[in-house]
Amino acid sequence: MTKPDYIRPLDLKHGRVDMNHGAGGRAGAQLVEELFARAFDNPALRQGNDGALLDMPAGHRLVMATDGHVISPLFFPGGDIGCLAVHGTVNDVAMLGAQPLYLAASFILEEGFALADLKRIALSMAAAARAAGVAIVTGDTKVVEHGKGDGVFIATTGVGVVPIGRDIGGARARPGDVVLLSGTVGDHGVAILSLRESLAFETTIESDTAALNGLVAAMLAAVPEGAVRTLRDPTRGGLATTLNEIARQSAVGMRLTEAAIPVRPQVEAACELLGLDPLYIANEGKLVAVVAPEHAEAVLAAMREHPLGREAARIGTVTEDPHHFVQMGTRFGGQRVVDWLSGEPLPRIC
Numbered sequence: 422m423t424k425p426d427y428i429r430p431l432d433l434k435h436g437r438v439d440m441n442h443g444a445g446g447r448a449g450a451q452l453v454e455e456l457f458a459r460a461f462d463n464p465a466l467r468q469g470n471d472g473a474l475l476d477m478p479a480g481h482r483l484v485m486a487t488d489g490h491v492i493s494p495l496f497f498p499g500g501d502i503g504c505l506a507v508h509g510t511v512n513d514v515a516m517l518g519a520q521p522l523y524l525a526a527s528f529i530l531e532e533g534f535a536l537a538d539l540k541r542i543a544l545s546m547a548a549a550a551r552a553a554g555v556a557i558v559t560g561d562t563k564v565v566e567h568g569k570g571d572g573v574f575i576a577t578t579g580v581g582v583v584p585i586g587r588d589i590g591g592a593r594a595r596p597g598d599v600v601l602l603s604g605t606v607g608d609h610g611v612a613i614l615s616l617r618e619s620l621a622f623e624t625t626i627e628s629d630t631a632a633l634n635g636l637v638a639a640m641l642a643a644v645p646e647g648a649v650r651t652l653r654d655p656t657r658g659g660l661a662t663t664l665n666e667i668a669r670q671s672a673v674g675m676r677l678t679e680a681a682i683p684v685r686p687q688v689e690a691a692c693e694l695l696g697l698d699p700l701y702i703a704n705e706g707k708l709v710a711v712v713a714p715e716h717a718e719a720v721l722a723a724m725r726e727h728p729l730g731r732e733a734a735r736i737g738t739v740t741e742d743p744h745h746f747v748q749m750g751t752r753f754g755g756q757r758v759v760d761w762l763s764g765e766p767l768p769r770i771c
Contacts, residue, residue, distance in 0.1 A: 443564025481582035486513035499627030503545030531570030553632035591670035599717035607699035631706030643723035648716035674742025
């Protein structure tokens with residue numbers, strides 16, 4: 422008697438996702454066991470429950486963040502939806518000054534999606550999680566009919582811990598504080614756009630997607646508690662929108678120096694060609710820090726000693742401003758308001 426297809430080992434080279442993989446039966450369990458569990462293997466995941474029992478260190482508060490990832494295309498120069506899903510949530514936890522510990526992952530799969538591509542994404546997630554020092558401990562898989570998805574969507578939730586007494590957030594910026602940026606802006610968004618539009622450059626523009634928790638830890642270790650007021654990763658909406666969010670939360674203004682903001686020449690050229698402003702383009706491996714002025718140089722030095730902060734720069738200061746404007750001195754000696762992003766110039770970028 423011929424065995425049913427769902428009892429045979431998954432064909433991870435030529436197989437496709439089908440509706441049975443999302444039906445809650447043997448085929449779905451097989452997908453989890455032979456693909457996801459093998460890629461993400463760790464003691465908490467091996468518990469085999471719908472959730473995970475997790476240990477937390479004493480003397481800490483719990484931090485939690487969640488994010489959805491719907492990027493198109495799924496694979497791009499410098500990364501893919503898998504590592505992006507890990508990096509995005511790890512960074513959201515780290516921006517509160519926390520140590521990320523655990524991730525949960527939920528997959529929405531489209532019928533007909535290649536299992537080889539799904540394996541590639543899972544292995545990318547596993548590698549990114551290992552590099553960030555986090556474990557993917559639980560998850561869920563659903564399948565939708567062909568034409569009702571876009572290959573795969575991934576939602577991730579991150580859990581971490583922050584020492585009691587540490588208070589880093591968007592409402593902590595004060596007039597006189599210094600604004601630091603960890604590196605060049607616009608890399609991720611332009612990498613995605615160049616792939617979509619088949620734009621050719623002398624060198625490939627790669628996404629900057631990366632987990633920033635190591636960089637954050639180095640920054641915090643360099644100065645006393647409280648010196649770092651605010652941390653943010655300028656993803657959708659870019660640097661400009663992120664700084665406007667901080668200005669509004671803290672009821673302050675900001676004054677930036679355009680010449681101090683690092684932008685790769687090929688990114689600047691692509692933005693000029695397409696009529697875009699790199700300040701509004703998404704980043705997935707950069708952070709903005711608002712730091713007490715007396716500790717700014719120490720934090721900047723710590724950033725530049727880390728591989729993800731070698732191009733870090735001091736880009737501006739926090740000001741008193743009842744209107745909460747972000748203003749920028751231009752390269753030509755003028756001044757302009759850096760307003761909120763209006764609309765979405767690059768959809769489906771994360």
